[in-house]
Amino acid sequence: MAHWLFKSEPDTWGWDAQVAKGEAGEQWDGVRNYQARNNMRAMKLGDQGFFYHSNQGKEIVGIVEVCSEAHPDSTTDDPRWECVDIKAVKPLPTPVSLDDCKAEPELAEMVLVNNSRLSVQPVSDAEWALICKMGGL
């Protein structure tokens, strides 16, 4: 199973909002970046990802699961943009901050560390396992 990382500003769409959606989930709309879109196209039902708060907190706060594969983004008429639906699975007992990731040599290659502007990122199996551990899971 592939793993991912979704970034959002908590002011706009935070973990609490995601949790409030429950099992129904919510489309991860508003992505206007080809790399991010391509990552979403590659997602399969049941894939899991981290939910990251940018700007405020700058930490991974929870785990989400893809509950609908890529479909047209309903917030635009532009057919280029697609998005997946995700639902909250569980919070991390201990949020893992960007600083924590930077301080961990094994995460030096992480996209979050190297290309923080990409809003939907792939996460390797090793990174996934390590961050879950760091988060107290």
Next chain:
DNA sequence: GCCAACGTTGGC
């Protein structure tokens, strides 16, 4: 609030 990094756009 600033600014560096990055991606996209559009003129040529």
Next chain:
DNA sequence: GCCAACGTTGGC
């Protein structure tokens, strides 16, 4: 197809 200009993102 190149590249300068512009807009956006996100860490600090």
